[in-house]
Every structure is written in structure tokens, then in C-alpha cells.
Amino acid sequence: MAVIQPPQTPQGCTNTSIEGTIKQAPLPNPDNKPYLMEKANYASRFPKLSFKKTKDGDVTGLELKQLVMSGLIRADEYRWDFLWDYKAEVCFDMASLPPKPFLSSTWFGEEEKPDPLRRHTLFPFPKGSVKGLLRRPDVIIVKNRSTRWPGQAGPDHQGIAHSNNLERLVEVKFPGDVLGMAQREAYLDIAGGSTRFSVLEISDCRDDGDRERDRQYNREHKPTGEFNPLQWPVLLPPRNPGVTPRPAPVPVPAYGPTPTSRPAHVESWTQQVQEAVDGLLEQGAQGIRKLSQEVQQHLEDAATWIGVKGEWVRRESQKAWEWVSETGAQVIRWTDEQLRAIWKEVQHFTDINLEMLRRVDWVQILIDMGVLAAEVVIVLAIGAAIGSAVVAVGIPAALVTGLMIILHLARVSWLLLASILSGVVINTAATAG
Template sequence: MAVMQPPQTPQGCTNTSIEGTVKQAPLPNPDNKPYLMEKANYASRFPKLTIKKTKEGGSTGLELKQLVMSGLIRADEYRWDFHWDYKAEVCFDMASLPPKPFLSSSWLGDDVKPDPDRRHTLFPFPKGSVKGLLRRPDVIIVKTRSIRWPGQAGTDHQGVAHPNNLERLVEVKFPGDVLGMAQREAYLDIAGGPNRFSVLEINDCRDDGERERDRQYNREHKPTGEFDPLQWPVLLPPFGNPGQPPRPAPVPVPVYGPTPTPRPARVESWTQQVQEAVEGLLEQGAHGIRKLSREMQQHLEDAATWLGVKGEWIRRESQKAWEWVSETGAKVIHWTDEQLRAVWKEIQRYTDLTLDMLQQVDWVQVLIDVGVVITTVVIAIAIGAALVAAGVPAAIVAGFLVIVRLAQLSWALLASILGGAAITAAASAG
């Protein structure tokens, strides 16, 4: 009778897990690496995603690992109202020295004087950025969490002065990622020198048995509740290591925030169930919504209807409204132009998304449900070849999905509704 041999540890690894090695400058605080590794450990388990393009055809391969890690950190930022030690994917303007962080254009206020405490922009291509002079390092660790400014001492693009609040720039490299020379030089400029620039290299040291255990867990995964390793299921051999006690299945990481919280944060289950290719607004449409938590299903009840039932969006010009009508005529969803403008204004406030970028959105998906007083949802948006993690109140997610779909169906008309007469002329000319 053959004796089952335990899986071998991959070469160069000390154990069968996700490992991280800090290079360049050491991290400033002993708590930094455990915090980042919690995120990286979870993110490392996600595959490359193929998104079918809705406009020009073809498909784009995008890595979920960095998106998931950024989304998890961004969830913490939202939970702390952006007064947080870590900031994900801050955009920097390399046209100045030291490079300036791009701040939220939606938080400038209605008066002439800009808000000096506004957060960094969440939009990957901020207004005023120049191609080749824009960098987005993975993580900025700030000196003082009570200050939202994530850069060195200097003025922002509106001339407001800020103190030095950049403690460390951290670039996270998953397997296959390479730190290029130009990237390194740019990050040294942003950080302010080599002693403030760290690289966290992630190695996937799981053996075949460990990977199969993860795949089995992913197939059975449900939306998560409060993070508590003692409450998660365990998997026995063959998915665990023979001869060793069963260990908890891979679990979502905690989202950090003030305690007590109104309800726990959770990572929605779609992230571990993505297929090799997805298309449309939501992976598997209404079926994907039904896999979300009960709270998110309530927010997306209308979206589940028009994503899951055959029908079409119809323009009612006399009513200044859009309606979705099912093939049978039994189900009708109604959005007025006024409602769309109101939702779009809120979307811009929370994401800094512009009309130009809205036209390029190919795919949207709910990533993280953050348990705060006003429920915030971190969503993934595919814009061309970029994946963006942004956050909006859960109550306006359904409206965002409607706007994205109408942008795909009738861009010039939607742009005129959202942006006014100047946009109408530009859209018609295009």
C-alpha cells in the first residue's frame, strides 16, 4: 500500500503560506508589516480576471490581487473618514518636486477657498494630470493619521500649504511584478529619499494541497460576518496537510475601525468566485447580486430585476425619464433625469469620476461592504486597462449601475443630461 507523502514546501520558502519580505528601507513600525500582510495574504488568492470589452470588442486581462489589496485598505480609509495611517494608490503629480498628491476635486467646496483637509483623489487619472507624469504607489504610510495630506511638505494644486506627512512609501510586489528603474526613481522622489522607500515582496509559498484547500473553500464560501478566526470552518485532508491538525480555511481580513461598530464589515463573496471571463455590469448579472449579503441585496433589488430579466431601457422624452420594461411589460423601473443628475453628483463626490471616464467604464462589481453608519460599499470599476477601487454609499450603487448601463446604450444623450449643453455639443461632435 502506497504511503501518502506530505506536500513539499516550494523552493525558497520557509513554510506553505503567503510570505512577505521587506526590502530597501525597513518599515517604520513593527505593526506595519502584519497589517499589510493581512491584506496581501487575502489578495494573493485571487486570479487574473479577463474582462470582455463592451465597446471595441476583444478582452483585457487584469490582475485582481492589487485591486483587492487596495480595496481592503481603502475600506479602512472610508471607515476612518480618511483619517487613517495607510492610504492606497495615491496619485502624485511628477511635474513638481517634491511631487504633489492630487486631492479630491469634489471636495473643493462651493466657495472659492478650497478645503485644506480634503482627502486624496480616488480617481486614477485626475484632472490636470499629464501622461507620463503621473504615479500611483501602492501604499503611503502617513506620520499623523489626523492629517489627510499624504505627501511631503509643500503646497497642493490650489496653493494651500501642507506639512510633511509622508512617513513611508511602500510598493507591494506580487509574484511576477518587477520594480523598474524609472518607477524606483519616481518613488524615491515621492518618498523623499531611500530611507523612506520600502518594497514589500510577496511570495506565494502554498503547496498543491494548500491551493486545493483554498479552491474547495472558495467553492463553498458565503458572505462573511465579523472577522473571528475561531468561528471559521476547517477543512480536513486531503485539503489540509496530512499528519497535521486541520487549520482554519483562508478567511477575509478584518476592516479596522472605531469600536463598537454598528455592524461588522464584510468582504462580499463574489471576489473568490469570479470565473475565467466576465462581461457586462456584474459578473453573472442578477445571480451575482443574489450571492451578496442580505443588506446589499436590498440596496440592489431593482438592479437585480433589470440585470436578470430580459427587457430594454426606453427613453420617455415627454417625461424626461428612462424606463426599463421587461419583455412581458410586467416590470417597470423608472429613473427621471433629475434623479440621475442627483445620483451622479453623489457619485462624483465619492469617487471623483468624470464624464470622460464614465464613457470608458466596461465593468463594475461590488467588492467590500463596510459596516458604518451610512453603509459604504467599495466597488471595483474597470476603466480601459485600469481597475479602480472606489467607495460609494450603498444607497446609490443601484443608481450608479443604471448610469453605467445608460452610458453604454446612449452616451450622447446621457452626457447631455448629466453635464449640460456644453457636453451635448462635445458628445454630438464625437
């Protein structure tokens, strides 16, 4: 008779959970590791998925773990107006020593002077960066959360001086990730020495039984159900008369070490990944119906034009775009002025420029900031022409529909849209389908 062996704890683990080991320098505060592990523990349970690139139809792999962890930290940054102890994926210019963080391009005042208190840029390829001389460490812990500057002492790219506010650079390594020599040397330069450089090495210590239970959670749309104390059902409005809506998966709240009254929520699409997903625009109305009820309300117009067969038509004489259904009925109308206004607001929150907009291959909503914060963290996959990257950016939920329309028009009528958003006048009439 065969002897059934109990599940074995993976080698090097002390229990069957997600564990973290700090290497290099110790973290500066006892609260740092619980905060980072809360994010890493959650992120570790998300699988790798593939998505279809809209430009050429190729399927590209995407590891959700690092993306989810960065998104959760970024959500905290948004909620605290970037006056927060932790900053995710700050871009550093390695052409100077010490390396300079790239700051937001937001300007203020009639003289357009740079704001010395502005945050770090969220654009993955900042203006002025040189290929091979740009680094984005996973986490920067700052000395003083009331100061947005995330670097060592020195001037920024506009010559404004800043005092040292970098307490620790933390590189997070999930299973399979390797810290290369060049990466390590660059991070030591950014941190200012080995005493301010830490590595958080994540070990997946789940046994086969734990992994199977987590896979079951994925199938049931709740891969991290043990983290979710809020288990009420959220009902979606029926799309067809006489159809009873099914309960939608409740977005999982993402807390810090101390629960807050305004937790961010990871949107339910990330809890339903299996082998492959298409972008939100490709999933259409079905993709929108997977989002939380609050975000759906902001996407009501988008659900209308995405869910109805038709085309965007350019009305050059009226300087407007109209979504016209296949029956000829006008559904939605956006003027050039409205598009420029939305684009200006999107740039203010994200630092996205026209070149980045043109290269967006894929878009998904990752985190709902909650009703009170009314902001959304969105994932953008940027094409290889300017260097492949997946970045999480955040905008107010009220801007999501406008951003989706801009992204769609960028695909079907790029030159005309670019001229509209940049204010350049061209003699072009276009119909976009």
C-alpha cells in the same frame, strides 16, 4: 516500490504560508507589517481571472491580488473618513519636485474655494495629469492620521501649503511582480529619499497540498475560510414560488491587526472566480443574487430591471427614463433631475468624471462595508482610450442602483446621458434598449 516524498517547502521560504520580506528601508512602526501582511495574506489567495470587456467583447486578464489588497486598505480609509494611517494608490504628479499628490476635486462654500482638508483623489487619471508623469504607489503610510494630505511638504495644485505627512512609501510586490528602475526612481522622488521607501515582497510559500486546499476553498466559495470566524448561513429570498433558496456564501470579514466591531466584508463574487467572469451588469440578476443580503436590499430595484426583459425608454416630454418590460408594463422611472442628483453624489464620493464614465468597460462589487458603515467598494475597469486601469472606488450603498443605471445608460445612449448629467440642453429624443 516508489517512495512518496513529503511536500517540499518552496525555496527561500521558512514555512508553508504567505510570507512577506521588507526590503530597502525598514517600516517605521512594528504594527505596519502585521497590518499589511493581513491584507496581503488574504489577497494572495485570489487567482487571476479574466473578464469580458463590454465595448468589444474581448477577454482581458485581471490579477485580483493587488486589486483585493488595495480594496481592503481603501475600505479602511472609507470607514475612517480617510483619517487613516494607510492610503492606497495615491496619484502623484511627477511634473513637480517633490511630486504632488492629486487631491479630490471637492469644493465648498459660495466662493468655491478648495478645501485644504480634502482627501486624495480616487480618480486614476486626475485632471491635469500628463501621460508618463503620473504614478500610483501601492501604499502611503502617513505621519499623522488626523491629516489627509499624503505627501511631502509643499503646496497642492491649488496653491495651499501642506506640511510633510509622508512617513513611508511602500510598494507591494506579489510573486511575478518586478520593481523597474524607472519605477524605483519615481518612488524615491515621491518618498523623499531611500530612507522612506520600503518594498514588501510577498512570497507564496504554500506547498502543493496547501494550494490544492485553497483551490478547493475557491470551489466551495470560501478561499480564505480560516480568516472567517462568522460561519452562519445567509439565505437569499426565493426568486420563484415553491423554490427553496440555497444558502449564500457568507462574505468574508476583512479585519485589521486588531479586530473591529465593524469589519469590511469581501463580497462573495470574488470567492467564486474560476476562469472568467462577466461584469455585474452582464451577469444581471444572477450576479446580484451572489451579493450579501445587505447589499441586495439596496439593489432591489436594480435586480428588478436587470432581471426582466425590456428596455429603457426616453420620455423627452417628461424629462425621464422608464424601464418598460416586454409586456409593456412600466417597472422603474428615473427623472433627469434624479439622475443628476445621484451623479453629483457619486462624483462627491469617487471623483468620477464624464470621460471616465464613458470609458467604463466592466463593473463589479468588491467589498461591502457592513451595515453600520453602509458603504460599498466597487471595482471599475477603465478602457484603454485614457489608459487602462482597474480602480476600486467607494460609494454609499444607497447610491449603487443609481450608479448602475447611469452606467447602463452611458452604454446605450451616451450623448443624451452626457447632456443630462452636464446640464447641456440638446434637441434629441432617444429610446434605449
